[in-house]
Amino acid sequence: MAKIQLEHVEKYFGDVHVVKDLNLAIEDGSFTVLVGPSGCGKTTTLRLIAGLETITSGRIVIGDRDVTALEPKDRNVAMVFQNYALYPHMTVADNIAFGLMARKTPQDEIERRVHRAASMLDIESLLKRKPKQLSGGQQQRVAIGRAIVRNPNVFLFDEPLSNLDAKLRVEMRTELLKLHRELEATVVYVTHDQEEAMTMGDRIVIMDGGVIQQVGTPREIYFHPRHRFVAGFIGSPAMNMIEGRLEDGEFISSHFRIPLDGPAFEGDVILGIRPEDIYLPGSLPAERETPVLTAKVEVIELLGARAIVPLLVNDLSMRAVIDERHLEQVQEGGSMSIVFDRNRLHLFDAANGERIE
């Protein structure tokens, strides 16, 4: 219902520079996830959009309105807080109706909209209760109900699922996505859980130290991380990072060498390879396999259909994810042959961490 633009946004808390020259265009109707390590400025960015913090410099536009100087109430945004921020002394119905009452909406209209929101969230039977009498998941729904009842242009979520248990969290993810489709609203969603980011966002914004490292679809972020930080942050188990040099198109580390074709770069680099892109020889088309390396198997951590296998390749610790079907060829304490998928190798400039194509 509204696009959001952040232009050269800066935020200082006293002397602390928390958000640094942030430029971001969030498309109308998109589900955009802000993700990054703790303290990187996600919450602050969200609160800047909501107007709960004033920006030090820069400009924020929602729809076609410059809202930089507007109060939160004049921005037509709704926010769902991590701890839900329900009013403990009000019933669920009053909690949901609060924003409408504050805007002096007629009583019958309030009732209609509260009931519609409640039925969307399946909490109609809870309307007369107080927050204390609700489970965490139910409180979460009330908090969301309070946001949707107002028909805002933009929904802002700050880690809304982090207080729920694992199972409920997965369920609520699906529900939130369904809700997003029904409401066709613009959603900005903060999380520090990269899995949540990957499954929910149609666009992901990765932040680190108050700076945006990459904006893209989950696929782009996963397969083409633009920066060493992004590559390391997204994916579990984390990408293997190997320090080395590029000389005449060959990657040289103290542990092994891999001839590459393509990059014209010369100098210190970091080679990234995801654990799931490590294979037993013969399982990939031949042209995609790198030269065979011998690795010592330390242990096997079986996860079910797959196993995480910590390896030592000439003293270099790596992790591989091996399909359960191939596990019989692998023994703890034994050694195995491995190859990497050429198409999935990532190279980063060691000097600034940027991707080398």
Next chain:
Amino acid sequence: MITQRSFFPFSKRMIVPLALTLLVVLIYPLVFSFWVSLHEYSLTALEDVRFIGLQNYIGLRHNPSFWNALRNTVVFVFGAVFLETVLGFGLALLLHRPTLRFRNFFRSILLTPMFITPIAVGLMFRFLLNQQLGVLPYLLDQIGIQVDWFGPQLALFSIILIDVWQWTPFMLLLFLAGLESLPASPFEAARVDGASWFFTLRKVTLPLMKPVILVALIIRGLDAFKVFEYIYAITRGGPGDSTETILYYIYKVAFRFFRMGEAAAMAYVLIALTLFLVFILYRIMSADEGA
């Protein structure tokens, strides 16, 4: 050893000193006081102490001075506590603003009156408000206002104002602490939801602060019933008996007229009254708490 433990465990041994102390200085006098209240007990006739049952209590019904003191006290308590609550809450809101600079400085200074001995406060204001010597009447006179602060019309009101000067800080202290301990996010949610300042105050702040307000009202209300020093320092109950409060009247009956039995009976009525008010207050405040 084992039996001694279970009969007299550590937790009980720890309260023995307190229990003994309170028994001597508190419980014994309380009981003794009740015994005295059932007797004709005059300090001027100690050899002639007679049991008279509830006569001292019944006699109060027809004692206009007692009723006058009671009325003055109730007016004083309600007036003072009301003003202190409103002003204390207002100041707490002012001090709670995030944009305020020098908050600690303001708070430390504004809280000081509650620590001073009330007799000094009484004398200070008697001096400040005195018709001939006082600086305030002088200043008011300069702009053409003449007020007789301790005349028959205003004396009780002036005493209330003095109490407000000294004890609004107490309300401020509790309310400020209460505001500071409220979670921030409901207020941010209210801001995003478009609630005005006043709407938030009415619908969020006040309801959340209710327990604090209740405690503050009870403590301060009970304390206000004990008003004595201002009266002693300033009006001694006058003009006429327009500022005679219950504690001052009891003091007079006991230590000017030496009628101990009657004084003890009044003291017990005072206890009953304060307990009753606490009960009412508690009921009112928790009425809509249900569910």
Next chain:
Amino acid sequence: MNRSRHFRETLVNGGLNLILVIALIIVLFPYFWIFLTSLKPVDLVARPEVWIFSPSLFNWRDVLLNSDVPRYLLNSVIVALSTVGVALVVAAPAAYSFSRFNTGGGATRFSILAAEMLPPAVLIVPLFLLMFRLALLNTHLAIIAAHLTFVTPVITWFLIGFFDEVPKDLEEQAMVDGYTRFQAFYKVVLPSVRPGLAAAAIFGFVLSWNDMFYALILSGGDSKTLPVAIAGYWTFRGIEMGKMAVAILVAIVPVLLASFFIQKYLVKGLGGGAVKY
């Protein structure tokens, strides 16, 4: 638009700050005036229109050197210190017991609060008669006993709030390490609430120091405390005003200084662990 909103906010904020400044003046002016009066030469004391004059230390010298005020000050110190000393010794173990074992159930906390709130009128008659019979009127002991009636419950109430916050693990660790229960309390728990003890002691001291009602009735002559002595300036002869100002300052300045140290702890103490905000 940004500008005008900014302007309006500044204006509102300025107005609200102004209210605070006015409140500040209302609080400070009486102190200021009393201080000014204490420095006025005798002939100016009764003249409110005089604000500027050459200050004289006459009143200060007269009160501090040639009057009984120092003796009354000493009385107040003796009474307050003794009261607080006794109160701390009996209150600390009890408060710990109430906090840790909920001894006596929820009613205990309420009775402690009730004791704190008891109108002094109920106790003064029997205390007076008792002291009269024991021939203890006009002694420090009589006032100390009376002050214990309210200082002890207050300090108990105060300390409950602080003990509530000491983690149980602390003393359990000590007992595992070979301390008895009481040693664990005395050597581990007590030191860990030292700020609370200090705040409670200061607060109790202030309460005792400030009392006039009990002291007025139970003391006289040489055993008077400072508040009773101050009340003696009631006669209000103009000439006495300067001395009264000095006496008032002597009584309030120490307490005001102490107040800055305990303000921080006061709320937790007054709440007594009963009010979890």
